Amino acid sequence: MKKINQFFLCFLFSAGAFAQSDINKTSISIIPQPVSVTEKAGSFKLPENISVYANDANALKQSVDVFSEKITTATGKKITLSKSDGKSTVKFVLNSSNEAQLGNEGYKISVNNNQITVSANTPQGVFYGVQTLFQLFPAEIEGKEIAKNITWEIPNIEITDYPKLAWRGLMFDVSRHFFTKDEVKKYIDNMVRYKYNILHWHLTDDEGWRIEIKGLPKLTEIGAWNVKRTGNFGNFIPTTPDEPRNYGGYYTQEDIKEIVQYAKERFVNIMPEIDVPGHSLAAIASYPELSCTADAVNYKVRSGEQIMDWSHGAPPLALVDNSLCPASEKVYAFLDTVITQVAALFPFEYIHMGGDEAAHNFWEKDEKIKQLMKQEGLKTIPQVQAYFEKRVEQIVVSKGKKFMGWDEILEGGVTPSASVMSWRGMKHGIKASNEKHNVVMSPTDFAYFDYMQGDEATEPKIYASLRLNKVYQFEPVPAEANANYILGGQANLWTEQVYNFRQVEYMTWPRGFAMSESLWSPSAKKNWNNFISRTEDHFKRLELAEIKYSPAMYDPIITVKSNANKELIVTLTPEIEGLDLYYSFDNSGPDNFYPKYTAELTVPKDANMLRVITYKGKKVMGRMISIPVIDLAKRVK
Structure with a gap:
């Protein structure tokens, strides 16, 4: 371990209970681990009056604002904007010539006795540099009020950093339980601390339709609401007609625009997901004509009662027909309306259209499906779903967007342009990449944050576990894959058993640390004991930031x-x-x-x-x- 100054050594051993580890302790606790860190003699101490210089004030406004707000809140020191880089305390610099090594998201940090410099090719790179810079300061930088008796000092250092992968995502399911606009914003704020750049927003499912679609008012009048139940989701007693359906909510299109802009300012792209043809009970309860099944007129939005039988494996047997009807032209007209508005609301290039866990048993018996199979020369039910997926992709592409689905879309054959999110292990992503489909790796055994992270006696019980160590082992680009087609990876937080935002945070962190390091940092630099040492330091930061986390690793x-x-x-x-x-x-x-x-x-x-x-x-x-x-x-x- 390199020699460090006396102050910083004292800080490391006084930063709270969770900073007491002697496991591969380093003087720097940055997550995700940077590409290169070189400590030097001496240190930088924040003066009482801090001047900040940005060589492009408009492009770097977000970085300047974020830095100024956090420094002022935690230290109480005064910040002024400087027109001179030479006399400034902190410099944010867009490179005049592109440094190829850094790419679009990389950055450099240089700290000496007198000045901090954060430089990058792009505003996004500078923004990520600022997130790392905060991690160099004492943990109290994360506090909500001015910290007392803290020496605001960091070591002199040189950092060069850039991501391993371009797609670094977290999926947030707001369908099983609705989370407010402000809670979604807070989730975005927590993401960017650790350099995530994709929010996969799961907006529709059996339990709720969460996005306003003009011209289809029943989607939010009916589809956004169910009966409030708490306990073991999936096994609730069926609802009765007299129980109020007032639990849920939705985002207006103005809400969506506000959240998308909020994310954009923090360099996060939002990929919306409209999950079809399965997982569509909220849509069918709103518009029963979207189902192949006549009894759909009696369907209600799911409140957590059992609607699928998994005892025979996948695909499941549906107890109610929660899938859109591939043989109905009304379905494609409906989806055209939905996708047109979704495409206009979300600037990101991809729209995720689900495709997972579509039950076959209702389709197998339906005369309309049989007629479609005869008409289109389809031999199997997976081919029926493939027919559906190809038509949906045509709609998506017609709106100027790219189509993505869960890996089940591969089963009946897909177009070469379809992109795949591999969740049932790595094998489907490997196969898709070798067939030259763009792939996001998101396998259950490394990336499902709804799974229990500790002993089942301490967790909301679910059918599988995912410990922190397992997440840290995730390598999103396996040797057998065609690396040119692996966009990156993400973790998924399904919320069947997650009833409030504090539990959202608890389920995400610290597993989100491990995932961020798997997606950003060089594989050769990953070290479990070192990671745990840094994680313990970041527990203190989360406490001060009032972000809940799981202590399950203990x-x-x-x-x-x-x-x-x-x-x-x-x-x-x-x-x-x-x-x-x-x-x-x-x-x-x-x-x-x-x-x-x-x-x-x-x-x-x-x-x-x-x-x-x-x-x-x-x-x-x-x-x-x-x-x-x-x-x-x-x-x-």
Whole structure:
């Protein structure tokens, strides 16, 4: 580790409980890890009066404003704009000649005793440089009020940085539960801290249609509202006619324009998703003629009751026909109206049209579908969906946009111009890239942020887990793929079990750190222990920024088996180094004076509760996990 000045060393060890790690500790805690960082002797200290120079005031206004607001809020120091670069405290510079290495999003930071300089080829690059610059300051820079007794000092340093991949996305599902305009903006603010540049906005599904479409008022009058239920989504009791349908909401077109502009100012593109032909119950409840099924006139927007049977695997069996009818011209007229307005609202080049999890059982029995198959020479139901996808793509392309869908669109054959988002593992993305389709990698086993990130005793229970370590292993460009067609990758936050925005934050961070580093940083620089050290420093930053995060990395992975005597055997595996685990079976709450876990545990014959807690030294790090023995028995495979 390079030598660092005395102040910064003190800062590292006083930045709060989560900064106490000695795991590969470095003097710089930047996420995602930059391409090149060189520390130098000396340091820069913010003066009381800070002058900021930008060589293109209009183009760099957003960077200047963001910098000035955060510095003023946290430090109370005065900022003035300077017309002279030589005498300024901070310089934001657009390069007069393009530096090819940096591309459109790269930047350089240079800090000496007297001045900070952030330079780039584009305003976006400077903006990302500012995000990194904030991470060089003490964590209190993230606070909502002036911090007391802080020395605002950073080390002299040279940073050169640019992204590995162009597509660095997060998908935010606002259909299962509606999130307000301000909450979407806050999600964007949190994204850009870690250099994400794509918000995939999942706007329609069985539980809600969230975008105003002029000329189709029932989509928001009916389709945006369901019955409020809380608990285990997917297994709710079916609704009754007398229950009020007043839970939900939608974005007006003016709301959409405002959010799109807000994102643009922060160099985030928004890709809208209109999920069809499946996942369309909200649209069908609004306009039953979009279904092949006559009984659709009785359908309601889903409130979380079971509507699909997954017991036979994929594709599922639909209990209600939640798919648009590929054999109806009314459907294509409807989609033309929707896509025309969506294309006008969202400047981004792609529109995502879903294509996932379309059930076949209603189509297989429908006479209109049979007639379509005969008319078009279609032999299988996947070919029926392919017929639908190709027609939808024609509409998308006619509006000047590019078509993207989930990887199921590959099954019946797609046009060469269709782009694929690979979610069912990496294999579909690899196949699509080798067939020269543009691909975004978003596989469930690395990128599904709705999955549990800790033990199921501490999380809203869902059918799969995704620990932080697994996300960090994500390599979005596998060797078997044609790298020229891998646009990048993203994580997806489905919100069936996410009822409020604090839980949105909890599910995103710190797994969002790991995903950002997988998409931005050079693969050769990834190091798990070093990443954890930096993550602990960023926990303090999130606390000060009032952003919720999950501490699940401090909780052990708990596995259970049985032996020949039918006794339960429990194994506790820490996810990160440097942790001590303590446990009890006697119904009391363990601490660091209780038995320390050193080897697998045999559950005592009459015990009814296992409790586990994690320490680092003498400090509690993990949550108290309490699991009834009867539940441990259910975990035996």
